[in-house]
Amino acid sequence: MTLPKSTSILHEVRTAENSAAYLLPKLQSMKDVNPKLTLLDVGAGSGTISVSFAKLIPDGHVTGVDLNPNILPRAQAAAETAGVKNIEFQQGSVYKLPFGDETFDITFCHQVLIHIGTPWDALREMLRVTKRGGIVAAREGDYETECVWPELPELSKFHRLMAGLMSAGGGDPKAGRQLLSWALKAGGEPSQITLSYSTSSYNTPTERKTCSQGLCVPLRGGSLRERALKFGLGTENDLEEMAKAWEEWAERDDASLAMLQGEILVQK
Template sequence: MEQAGQKPEQPAPQAIHHELRTAENSAGYVLAKLQSMKDANPNLKLLDVGSGSGTISVTFAKFISDGHVTGVDLNPEILPRARAVAEQAGVKNVEFQQGDVFKLPFPDAHFDVTHCHQVLTHLKAPWDALREMLRVTKPGGIVAAREGDLETECVWPELPGLLSFHKFISNMMKLAGGSPIGGRQLLSWALKAGASRDHVKLSYGTWWYDTADDKKTWSQAMVDRIKAGRLREGGLKARLVTENDLDEMVKAWEEWAVNEEASLAMMHGEIIIQK
């Protein structure tokens, strides 16, 4: 489904699937509104919260070529990668810096657009993050968010190892304080953050993987996460899984990737808050 352009300095394997994300395929719900805002004011200032390796930020910067995009991420180690993505794309109107969504390093009413993608669902108090995003957004501006809803994920064939992986990921999200049903809660989080109901536009979107290349990329990313890193270490430490469980999950993803009948999809919640 999601296709990516040429990428600079190949990232770590587990990050490749994140770099399939662009403004077009991951923030399409906001682009029409952004276009109308750009028509009225070409010099828009956009903040991308939790920007990661920057592929969405960079494509936003291309879309508002006369404006400016700032990407912030809590992890300083990802910032050089984001800057490399921007440099390879030849995009100059974007910058990246460290920032905490709960305490953004910007004054009140600083941005025309504040955006996040797959951030809130991992947080213990996502409404506080939205409240902070609203704080840095100008009157007349917008706050936009898109979050996955893990419990809407459907996979075929329903291999036991994949079903176990789904349960494992859901439990790990809960253990870390996040919510595996974040997508369906976006509206309620916005209201809890102080937005009025008539200022919130709600929609739902779907991503899916069904082509050979997409399935290979996605399954390899999952295999990499299972074989090494925080997911594996955390799951074993919390006794949510055993080594044998993880081995079965790896085998299932590898089998799924080469099965012509295989596909996977998930629903996403989307909100635009008019400030």
């Protein structure tokens, strides 16, 4: 199987446990009432979160959709490797989900709304395919809160590059803090929305190495590199200097990286 070059190591360590903890108590209480829950993972990517959801609801069913059809074989392979059967993946856009009204008990996305131009339309569409009494859940980084230590100059350049790429693609690096406002704009009732914040971080030597590798690979080849060059957000030399800085960062005892994550649960 040819793997998409843009697939990041950082995406594939994601699970429901580390990326959707805010949803799990609600998922558990819904499962207690109805073990046959149906869950839609929008922007499922390489499928690791979808697969972990499928394990959590063995009598239920998970559907993963992604705009990029090239990632689907990777997600299917993740399910096969995990021996998970109650799952399927298909191509689809968050703006026009290929499902009827009120299809799923839980409609979920993770790091999707930060990349798109009208995230409230996406949330409205996610609400549409969700059953009454169901839940829409979203977790999005607030990239402007990313803090890295030590403050190597090339890492600051990398931050600006990533924010520039998000903006160039129509997204908004300040997604996390706006989730509540987007959910309201999508038609959510204030009293039915629960907002929380959590963090993602890389603090230990092993975590730093994972983070560094996960950033160096796409800086040295793949869609991140291609887009950075295309949009004039960095030269080949700049990108190599950034990759070297991440390698240096990973070796330092005093290094860490952290970011705020916004999270909403919208009860339909």
